Amino acid sequence: MSSAVSADPANKPSRIPPLLKNFGFQIVVGLVAGVILGLLARSLAPAADGNVNWLIGTLKTIGSSYVKLLTVAVVPLIVTAVIASIANLRNVTNAARLAGKTLLWFAITAFIAVVIGIVLGLVLQPGAHTTVTGEGKAPSTTGSWWAFLTGLVPSNFLGLQAKASDDGAISLSFNVLQVLVVAAAIGIAALKVGEKAEPFIRFNESLLAVIQKVLWWIIRLAPIGTAALIGTAVATYGWDAIGSLGVFTGAIYLGLAIVGFVVYPLLVRAHGLSVKQFFTGVWPAAQLGFVSRSSIGTLPVTERVTERNLGVPREYASFAVPLGATTKMDGCAAIYPAIAAIFVAQFFHLELGITDYLLIVVVSVIGSAATAGTTGATVMLTLTLSTLGLPLAGVGLLLAVEPIVDMGRTALNVTGQALIPTIVAKQEGILDEDAYNAPRTDVYADESEEPSPVAA
Numbered sequence: 001m002s003s004a005v006s007a008d009p010a011n012k013p014s015r016i017p018p019l020l021k022n023f024g025f026q027i028v029v030g031l032v033a034g035v036i037l038g039l040l041a042r043s044l045a046p047a048a049d050g051n052v053n054w055l056i057g058t059l060k061t062i063g064s065s066y067v068k069l070l071t072v073a074v075v076p077l078i079v080t081a082v083i084a085s086i087a088n089l090r091n092v093t094n095a096a097r098l099a100g101k102t103l104l105w106f107a108i109t110a111f112i113a114v115v116i117g118i119v120l121g122l123v124l125q126p127g128a129h130t131t132v133t134g135e136g137k138a139p140s141t142t143g144s145w146w147a148f149l150t151g152l153v154p155s156n157f158l159g160l161q162a163k164a165s166d167d168g169a170i171s172l173s174f175n176v177l178q179v180l181v182v183a184a185a186i187g188i189a190a191l192k193v194g195e196k197a198e199p200f201i202r203f204n205e206s207l208l209a210v211i212q213k214v215l216w217w218i219i220r221l222a223p224i225g226t227a228a229l230i231g232t233a234v235a236t237y238g239w240d241a242i243g244s245l246g247v248f249t250g251a252i253y254l255g256l257a258i259v260g261f262v263v264y265p266l267l268v269r270a271h272g273l274s275v276k277q278f279f280t281g282v283w284p285a286a287q288l289g290f291v292s293r294s295s296i297g298t299l300p301v302t303e304r305v306t307e308r309n310l311g312v313p314r315e316y317a318s319f320a321v322p323l324g325a326t327t328k329m330d331g332c333a334a335i336y337p338a339i340a341a342i343f344v345a346q347f348f349h350l351e352l353g354i355t356d357y358l359l360i361v362v363v364s365v366i367g368s369a370a371t372a373g374t375t376g377a378t379v380m381l382t383l384t385l386s387t388l389g390l391p392l393a394g395v396g397l398l399l400a401v402e403p404i405v406d407m408g409r410t411a412l413n414v415t416g417q418a419l420i421p422t423i424v425a426k427q428e429g430i431l432d433e434d435a436y437n438a439p440r441t442d443v444y445a446d447e448s449e450e451p452s453p454v455a456a
Contacts, residue, residue, distance in 0.1 A: 027287055030226035034059075034291070037227065038234025059231040066225030067297040069218045074299055077215065078322050079183045080208035081303075085318040086187025087201045094428060095315075101427065102320050105420045106328050107365050109267075113259050113330040114364035117338030118357055120255050126248035126339060127346025154178040180322055215300050222288060222301070229291035233407065245401045248343055255335040256408045264419055271426045273436065280440040281309030282418045289414035293406045295332075298414050299325045306418045309440070311432030312425045320424070324417035329380070331409030331416075334364040337384040344385060344394030356388050363387050378402075 041055040051057070190197040190204075265275040279286075285302040292298055303321045306312045312320070338360050345352050363384050378395060385392055425431040 026223040027226055027284060030223035031230055031287065031291075034227040034230030035234055037231035041231065041235035056232070056235045059228045059235060061228075063225060063228035063232045063292075066218075066221060066228065067292050067294055069221070070292075070297045070300055071294070073211065073215050073218060074296060075179055076207075076211050077300055077303075078179050079186075080204055080211055081318040082180065082183035082322070083187040083190065083204050084201075084208050085315045086184065087190055087204070088315050098316055098424060098428060099319070101424045102323065102420060105424060106324070109259075109263070109330055109416060109420065110328075110334045110365045111361065112263055113255070113334035114338045114361050116258050116263075117255050117335040117364075118342065118360060120251045121339040121342030124247055124251045124254075125346060126245075126251050127343040129247040130245055130343075130347065154182050180326075215304075219301060219304065222284065226288065226291055233291065233403070236403070245398065248339070248398065249401050249405055251339050252336060252405045253408050255339060256331055256412045259330055259335065260412050260415060264415065267419065267423060271423045273422070273426060273433075277437055277440075278310065278419070278422065281305055281436070282415050284309075285414045285418060286411045290407045290411035293403070293410050295325045295329065295410055295413045295417070298410070302414045302417055306421055309435070310418060310422045311435035312421045313430050313432070316425060316430065317421055320421035321417055324420060325414075328417050328420060329409075329413045331412035332406075333380045335412075336405065336409055337364060337381045340381050340394075340398060341384050341388060341390060343398070344390050345388075347394060347397065348391055350390065352388070359387055360384060 037055065037059060041053065041059060044053040044055055046053055052060070190201055264278075268275050268278045282305055285298055285305050288301050289295060289298040295302075299322060302325065303317060306321050307314055307317045341360055342352065344350075345356075381395055381398075382392055385394060422431065422436075426433075
């Protein structure tokens with residue numbers, strides 16, 4: 001009597017080609033699809049009521065929904081990850097030195113970036129090569145050092161802020177720096193309490209695991225989100241908006257390229273690491289930052305690749321990457337305000353002296369913290385202009401190309417936010433170089449082994 005042996009479905013070979021299962025390939029497909037959909041959307045006629053056509057509306061809805069999903073995960077992710085990592089500080093003997101080195105490298109790279117921005121502004125003269133007319137409109141929101149200091153104090157348990165829109169809907173926002181302060185306080189308190197806090201620490205670790213599982217599902221939607229976001233950008237902005245600000249836009253992207261493809265690779269090589277491995281590892285975060293234009297929205301993915309692809313330990317990455325997402329912005333807080341400030345001065349025929357250029361450097365190196373928890377670079381630019389005594393109305397002159405330059409700025413921001421923890425971990429001898437040098441083709445392929453999407 002023979003018995004039939006049922007085949008184990010788990011052992012059946014997959015009929016899906018490995019290339020199609022590769023996450024990086026899916027992202028590339030999303031980018032290409034987004035460009036095609038964006039061009040198609042631009043060719044369609046507007047809706048009968050004068051609003052955007054159905055395709056642009058669909059792309060905007062899908063893209064914004066994906067960014068919202070990522071943003072929603074940020075608060076519980078940071079709170080649980082920071083608490084868990086502080087609880088594990090007993091296993092890290094050099095935590096203070098790691099923090100100090102991280103801040104030092106933030107400052108060093110910001111200094112290099114702002115100097116490059118100043119040089120490009122002086123050489124290319126963007127304010128003297130523009131056909132923009134008008135005085136511009138002063139921004140409604142400006143940056144200040146006092147706002148940064150007061151912003152460190154949470155207004156409630158998680159620093160959540162409610163705002164009513166014109167239609168009566170209530171939307172919630174948050175300050176990431178405040179969330180970090182609250183989470184750090186809870187984690188330190190748990191350490192001080194000792195054995196009585198063990199159930200809380202175990203619960204927090206379980207909650208973090210659940211959040212990571214949900215976050216993994218969100219990250220797997222990245223190809224769809226990428227297609228929608230890049231499609232929206234192509235359909236809405238195209239490249240028509242560059243117009244009379246072409247020299248300014250070109251100067252910004254040239255500065256971003258020099259920092260991203262010259263300075264960063266030199267730092268990677270100087271620490272004995274592969275440049276190719278770094279860029280292939282950080283690619284998912286960089287591309288999502290480019291299309292989403294949000295360092296905070298990209299934060300979960302940036303944390304994931306910093307730990308999973310680049311080999312930065314969890315205990316360190318869970319601090320360094322969120323901190324970088326609020327204070328490490330070589331694109332928004334160094335290159336852009338430097339070139340933009342020079343543009344404004346040239347446009348209004350105002351002379352800048354050596355003291356003014358030194359002030360630009362100082363504001364860029366330590367001033368990005370004053371914009372923590374805000375979006376875009378407008379606040380940072382207003383802080384720079386007000387420090388120099390330049391007209392804030394100059395900000396309005398640059399709004400036409402803001403979405404276009406913001407894509408490149410954000411991509412550089414998140415790349416730097418992953419770079420610094422990597423080189424500091426290498427200096428301290430705690431970088432997992434096996435993970436760093438691992439092939440990238442199947443980093444995301446095995447869904448049965450869902451690696452921690454963030455540092456925990």
